[in-house]
Amino acid sequence: MELDRREFTATSVSLAAILAGCSALGDDEGSADESGSDEDADDDTTTEVDPGEESDVHEDESMPGEVLLSEDAEFHLEVVQETFSWMGDPPAETCHAHVMLANDSGAELTLDLTARVYDADGTELSSTTSAGVDGPAPGEDDAVYSLELNNCEATAEYELEVVDFEADGEFETEETDDDSANESTEANESEANETDADAGNETDAGNETDTGNESDTGNETDTGNETDTGNETDEDASESLRVAVQDEDGEPIDHATVEAEDAGLFGWGETQTVDDRGRVEFDLEDGNHTLTTEADGYDATTETVAVDGPTEQTIVLEAEDDGMNELTVVVRDGDGEPIDHATVVVEGTNGSELREVDGQGRAAFELPDGEYTLTVAADDYPTLEERLEVEADLEYTATLRADE
Incomplete structure (x- = not known):
C-alpha cells in the first residue's frame, strides 16, 4: 500500500x-x-x-x-x-x-x-x-x-x-466524482462538436456563395513579368570564375598570383593572390579570358579559359628546373641484398662528395649536369669504380661481390 x-x-x-x-x-x-x-x-x-x-x-x-x-x-x-x-x-x-x-x-x-x-x-x-x-x-x-x-x-x-x-454508511466516493466528471466532459465534448459542426456548415455555406475569386482575373491579365526581360537582355551580367592552383602532386600552392585578362582587350587585366587553399575567384563576363599564373619556385603558365556561367578551373604549376639532378646510388651484394655499411664518393669537375648509405644501402646526391666518377667501398668487398654521365634524375645500382 x-x-x-x-x-x-x-x-x-x-x-x-x-x-x-x-x-x-x-x-x-x-x-x-x-x-x-x-x-x-x-x-x-x-x-x-x-x-x-x-x-x-x-x-x-x-x-x-x-x-x-x-x-x-x-x-x-x-x-x-x-x-x-x-x-x-x-x-x-x-x-x-x-x-x-x-x-x-x-x-x-x-x-x-x-x-x-x-x-x-x-x-x-x-x-x-x-x-x-x-x-x-x-x-x-x-x-x-x-x-x-x-x-x-x-x-x-x-x-x-x-x-x-x-x-x-453513505458517502460520496471518488468513483462517483469520476463518473460525474466523465459525464460532464462527454456533455461538453458533445456540445462542442455540435457547435463546431454548425459553425463549419455555416462557414461552408458562406464559401459556396463567395465567387469573388472565380471572377477575379487580375492575375491572368497581368503580363508585367512576361514583358520584363531585363535580366535576359543584360549583356553586362558578370559570372564567377573560380581558380585552384596546385603543384604536380595535387597540393595547393598558397603563394601564387593569378591574372585574368580579357582575351579580346590587350593590356586589360585583374590580378589576385590565392588564399591559403590555393584558390581565387573572379567576376567576369562570359567569353574567353587569359589566365597567367605565377609562384616562386614554379614555372609560370598562361592559358585561355572560356567562361560561360559559373566556371571552375584548376591550374597545375611545375617546379622550376634549377639545373640540379638527383643521383641515387643503391649498393647491393651479389645476392641482391642491400649492403648497409658502404660509402659512396662522387667526384666531378666541381669537387667530390662522400655519403654513407642508409639501412637500405642507399645514398643520394644533388648534382648539376656533367660526368662523374663514382667510387663505392665496403669492408669485405672489393672497391667498385664507375664513370657516370648525369643529365637528369638517375638511380644507379652498384653491385659489390665478395672476395673469393
Missing part, C-alpha cells in the same frame, strides 16, 4: 487542549481513573488533563515526526494536528504520539493506528498498534488519538500511521 507522507511542524495548540479530547487507545487499565472503580473504568474513554493542574506530561514541540495515510484513508480523513509528549521529565522511558483527525467523507470509520519512535540513526526503538478504534464521527468535532510507547529515551523522531480502516 503506497502511503502519503506528510511532514509537519510543532503544534500551536497546547497539549492540555489536545488531551482533553483524546481517545484512550491503551487498555482499560491504562486509561481508567486512579479510583479503580470498574464502573468508572468502563465509562472513561478519554484521558483529561486540567490545564490548571500540574502534570507529569511534557509536550515536546521540537520533536520531528510525520503522519502516514494511505491513498484511500486520505480520501476519508484529514490530519488537523499532531504532537509528541514525554511522561515525566524528558527524555523519559514512556512517551505518547498524538494526532487530531477530521472526517472528510461523512462515513462511519473504524481505524487501526500504529505509532513508532526512532533514534537519530533511524533505528526503530518501539512501536504500538491500536486496532478497531472508532474514527472521527461525521459532522462532529475533530477527534484526537494518543498512543503510548516505551523505550523512548533516545527518541529523535516519531511516526503515526493509519494502517487500516473500514468505512460504513
